[in-house]
Amino acid sequence: MIVGGVQQVPVGLWSHVPEHCAHWPKGTSLSSLHRGAPRPGVKRIARAEDGSFAVTDNWGDTRQYAAVLTTCQSWLLTTQIECEESLFSQKMWMALDRTRYMQSSKTFVMVDRPFWKDKDPETGRDLMSMTLTDRLTRGTYLFDNGDDKPGVICLSYSWMSDALKMLPQPIEKRVKLALDALKKIYPKVDIAARIIGDPITVSWEADPHFLGAFKGALPGHYRYNQRMYAHFMQQDMPSEQRGMFIAGDDVSWTPAWVEGAVQTSLNAVWGIMNHFGGKTHAENPGPGDVFHEIGPIALGD
Numbered sequence: 001m002i003v004g005g006v007q008q009v010p011v012g013l014w015s016h017v018p019e020h021c022a023h024w025p026k027g028t029s030l031s032s033l034h035r036g037a038p039r040p041g042v043k044r045i046a047r048a049e050d051g052s053f054a055v056t057d058n059w060g061d062t063r064q065y066a067a068v069l070t071t072c073q074s075w076l077l078t079t080q081i082e083c084e085e086s087l088f089s090q091k092m093w094m095a096l097d098r099t100r101y102m103q104s105s106k107t108f109v110m111v112d113r114p115f116w117k118d119k120d121p122e123t124g125r126d127l128m129s130m131t132l133t134d135r136l137t138r139g140t141y142l143f144d145n146g147d148d149k150p151g152v153i154c155l156s157y158s159w160m161s162d163a164l165k166m167l168p169q170p171i172e173k174r175v176k177l178a179l180d181a182l183k184k185i186y187p188k189v190d191i192a193a194r195i196i197g198d199p200i201t202v203s204w205e206a207d208p209h210f211l212g213a214f215k216g217a218l219p220g221h222y223r224y225n226q227r228m229y230a231h232f233m234q235q236d237m238p239s240e241q242r243g244m245f246i247a248g249d250d251v252s253w254t255p256a257w258v259e260g261a262v263q264t265s266l267n268a269v270w271g272i273m274n275h276f277g278g279k280t281h282a283e284n285p286g287p288g289d290v291f292h293e294i295g296p297i298a299l300g301d
Contacts, residue, residue, distance in 0.1 A: 009258055041209075045070075045244075046084040053243065067243045067272050071265070073250055074099045074228070075211045086240045092231065095224035099250060101212025103205040105163040107155045107174045111194040114144040114151035120188070127189050136181040138162050150196060155179065159213075163203065171201045214249060214256035223299045225253065229264065230298065232271030233291055245271050253296075 002008060017029045024033070044056040048064050056062040070077065074096040077083050088096065116128035131140040139157040155178035158166065166174050179192055204213035217225055228251045234242045247268040252260025270286035273279075280286040 006258065042081055044082040045087065046082075047086065047240065051239075067245065067275055069245045069247060069268050069272065071246075071248045071261070073101065073210055073212065073248070074246070075101065076209065079211065080208060087244045089237075089241060092227055092241075095227040098221070098224050099228070100216055100218050100221065101205070101210075101250070102159055102214055102216040103163040103167070103203070104157075104159050104213030105166040105174075105201070105203045106157050107166070107171070107178055107199060107201040109153050109155060109175060109191075109195045109199045110197040111151050111153060111191070112196050113149070113194075114142065114147060115194055116142050116151075116153075116189075117144070117147070128186055131182070131185060133181075133185060135184065136162070136165065137178050140178075140182060153191070155182070155191075160216075163205070166201075167203050167206060171199055174201050175199050216255070226296045226298055229253065229267075229296060230291070232264075232267045233288055233295075234271060234275065243275055 004011070014030050017027055021028050040057040040059055040061075042055055043058050044054075044062075045068060046054050046056075048054040050064075052064040052066055053068045054062050054064050055068060070081075072081070077096055078093075085093075116126055118127050119125065120127055128142065130142060132138070133140075137156040137158070139154070141154040141157065143152040143154070145151060155175065156166070166177070169177065182189075182191060204210045228246060231251075232245055245268040247261065247264040249255050249257060249260040249264075251264040254260035254263075267287045270280070270288045273286070274288055280289055
């Protein structure tokens with residue numbers, strides 16, 4: 001278990017100080033470049049008169065950039081961010097809008113200690129274990145931070161229609177539903193008596209900045225995924241569509257995993273470098289240099 005969770009990936013990138021900086025003084029990090037805080041959210045992206053990108057934040061401040069990289073869920077480019085139509089082709093807009101995101105819900109409680117490791121006197125086995133079931137909870141996960149420290153239980157991790165059962169429920173009802181379901185599986189275990197603090201829950205589809213937890217492609221969606229994944233290869237695009245790049249796990253072939261986010265980010269870095277006229281070292285080719293050899297096959301329309 002990683003202390004701080006998956007959030008340590010963006011936090012680490014934000015604070016990382018590279019050993020060598022080509023364009024900034026030694027000791028520069030993303031944090032120092034942004035004076036210790038990220039800028040506000042973006043509400044509009046458009047072309048400026050000089051061909052650069054005019055990016056307007058939520059407070060109305062507009063700044064211009066030579067290239068833009070978006071890493072949000074693709075649906076946000078039509079719901080949260082006003083994007084000029086000409087930034088993408090119609091086929092690309094279709095791919096962005098038809099990407100399918102899965103509903104997902106999680107409910108967590110903190111408990112006084114990892115009591116699930118106590119032994120059942122009749123069986124000699126742990127009182128509880130990680131539990132996968134067809135009942136309401138679907139997945140229950142146990143997080144142990146040490147025998148003498150509080151533990152955490154993810155009472156329920158559910159997707160799609162199972163997540164929709166939780167969506168309209170207040171947090172107290174979600175906890176009760178999960179506890180009632182688990183009581184049928186572990187009738188001798190009183191989980192409620194162990195709960196401390198306040199429960200936490202999330203339904204990603206209810207968050208306007210997510211609209212779903214992660215991509216879940218449907219049959220026939222390969223062509224959409226290929227368009228999004230290959231978008232960083234912009235040499236054959238009209239000029240008005242160049243310079244706008246996308247990355248994220250939903251652009252990749254491994255949605256919901258950091259691997260896909262990192263992979264597509266590296267693709268975008270190559271694309272931006274190429275957009276600015278840069279090249280990779282001959283002995284260390286980038287993804288765009290070998291894309292015609294190893295890239296996913298584009299299907300005909």
